Amino acid sequence: MSISIKNNGIQRRSKSDAGATEATTTLTTPNTASSQASGAVGLHGAMDAGAVEVPEGVVLTEPSASEVISTWSKNWxxxxxxxxxxxxxxLIDDAVASTRALQRKANVEPGTSLCPVHRGFQAKGTYATTQAxxxxxxxxxxxxxxxPFAPGAEYRSIVRxxxxxxxxxxxxxADQRGIGFRxxxxxGQIQDITLTSGSGENHARDxxxxxxxxxxAQHLTKGGITGxxxxxxxxxxxxxxxDALKMVRASGEAKDQGLSLTANTFYSRAPFKLxxxxxxxxxxxxxxxxxxxxxxxxxxxxxxxxxERRQQGPVRFALQVQGFKDQEHTSMTDHRSEWQSPWITVGQLxxxxxxxxxEAAARSVSSEVSSALAFTPFNQWDGENGEVLKPLGELNALRRDVYRESARESGRAGPATRGCPFLHG
Known part of the structure; x- marks a missing residue:
């Protein structure tokens, strides 16, 4: 017996269904371990889902956010x-040098010397604002x-x-999309969050x-079949x-074509301490x-x-988190593994x-802001109990120095931006 749940606005895409509005997940009842893996638990105890078709005689009980958190483990x-x-x-030295070479090879402005150099990845900004x-x-x-996650609190947000x-x-x-927001x-406190589209499955395991x-990526700058x-x-x-085929597949499935940014879903690629x-x-x-x-x-x-969508009305995204349960279902070391844990909404962007x-002013401001902004998850809010959203794991450890050096290379390392353009925004 199964229950079909459509998750509005939350999409799991492959290259074959990149334009889909909704993803349909089949949940089996009553004792399926994956039955809560794909849904987002709302703050009133209900899944953020569309129509739920419940077979006659079946009672569907949805967990509250607190109940979901009770399944998380602090013993990570x-x-x-x-x-x-x-x-x-x-590895860090190699990553820094390789990223610098990639920036100089792929992103030097035509007809100029090696300066200015663009971002190592996420080279083209598609929309930006300082007033979200x-x-x-x-x-x-x-x-x-x-x-910053105090109930009802509201903050100005800078987004790229x-x-x-x-x-x-x-x-x-076709490309993968990214977002960085602050x-x-x-x-004067700030918190940067950087995410990329696709799914919870990262292209790199470690x-x-x-x-x-x-x-x-350095080979891809040659273009075409050769690259x-x-x-x-x-x-x-x-x-x-x-593993190369796994990476190529994951990278391909993370791309979309013809999909509005307002309909995309963006994920962190590594865990953080909250x-x-x-x-x-x-x-x-x-x-x-x-x-x-x-x-x-x-x-x-x-x-x-x-x-054009902002002319019609506000654009909204829900920031959600999922917690570590155990190494089998929520691996801290294999970043290619998608976590099997429900999502809980923290707030809205x-x-x-x-x-x-x-409109004209909006386009101009977006372009100017996009060129100047940079984000890094190492811009963290100082909480009473230490750092908030502290980056965890070796993937984040690798990024710290790469972010710093990439920012220096592209000239965005000043106090105004306090961040780095590599990978996420």
């Missing part, structure tokens, strides 16, 4: 692989009330959407595979053909009826679509309605 470990400090240092808002849920569970490619290309091409407190993906063949050969040599728990995050669209691009299309189709009269 950061569990860095036993590489040794020298091996990890070598983040609203914390009024009835946030006690366990999640950490740092981008295409994941290391080269500036048309929005009409919560700005009244006392730091070594992450570095291998940077090496492969793709070189990238695949590079991956196969470094991590083996089987209070006593290790969590992963996602940003899921709220109330999007038409996932396709609106407007005339073209190289800036995503920008045009976002501007809101882009207020922007009247048509300000």
């Amino acid at each position: 470990e950061e569990a860095l692989p036993a590489r040794g400090q020298s091996e990890m240092s070598a 808002k983040f609203k914390v849920a009024a009835n946030l569970p006690e366990a999640l009330r950490v740092g 959407f981008s295409n994941a490619s290391s080269t500036v290309q048309s929005d009409e091409l 919560l700005v407190g009244d006392n 730091a070594a595979e992450f570095v291998a993906s940077i090496h492969a 793709k063949a070189g990238a695949i050969a590079s991956l196969a040599t470094e991590i083996g053909p089987f 209070g006593d728990y290790a969590v992963k995050m996602r940003l899921a669209p709220v109330g999007v009826e038409n996932p396709g691009l609106v407007g005339q299309g073209g190289s800036d189709a995503l920008t045009q679509d976002f501007v 809101v882009f207020p309605r922007q009247p048509r009269a300000s």
Whole structure:
């Protein structure tokens, strides 16, 4: 016996259904371990779902947010692989040097010297604003009330959407998308959150595979079949053909084409510490009826679509977290493994309605802001009990130095931005 639940605005895409509005997940009852894995638990104890078709005689009991948190474990470990400090240092040095080379190879402005250099990844900004808002849920569970996440709190938010490619290309091409957004407190506190589209499955399992993906990206700058063949050969040599195919598949399925940013779902690629728990995050669209691009299309189709949708009304996303349960269902070391744990909504990122009269100004501001902004998850809110959303694991450990060096290379390391453009925004 099964129950079919449609999760509005929350999509799990492969290349074959990239334009789908909703994903349908089949939940079996009463004793299926995966029955809560895909749904988002609302703050009033209900799944954020659409129509629920319940067979006659079956009673569906949905857990409250507090009940879900009770299944999370505080006994998590950061569990860095036993590489040794020298091996990890070598990986970091390799990642820094390879990212610098990639930036110079792929993103130097035509007809100029090596300066200025664009971002290593997420090279093209598709939409940006300094005037979004983040609203914390009024009835946030006690366990999640950490740092800026105080019930009912509201913050100004600075946001940048981008295409994941290391080269500036048309929005009409298939690509993974990214978002970086910052919560700005009244006392100068900030919290950056960086996410990418696709699913909870990362392309790289660990730091070594992450570095291998940077090496492969250098081949892609050649373009065409030659570039793709070189990238695949590079991956196969470094991590083996089987894992190379896994990475290529995951990277391909993370891409979308013709999908509005307002209908996309963005995920963290590694765990973070929130209070006593290790969590992963996602940003899921709220109330999007038409996932396709609106407007005339073209190289800036995503920008045009976002501007036009804000003219019609506010654009909203729900920030959600899922917690560590055990190593089997929520691995702290295998970042390619998608966590099997329900989602709980923490708050909403809101882009207020922007009247048509300000369309030209909106486009201009978006372009200017996008060029200047940079984000890093190491810009953290200082909480009473230490750092909030502290990055965990070796993938995040690798990113720290790479972010810093990439920011220096692209000239965005100043106090105004306090961040790095590598990978996430």
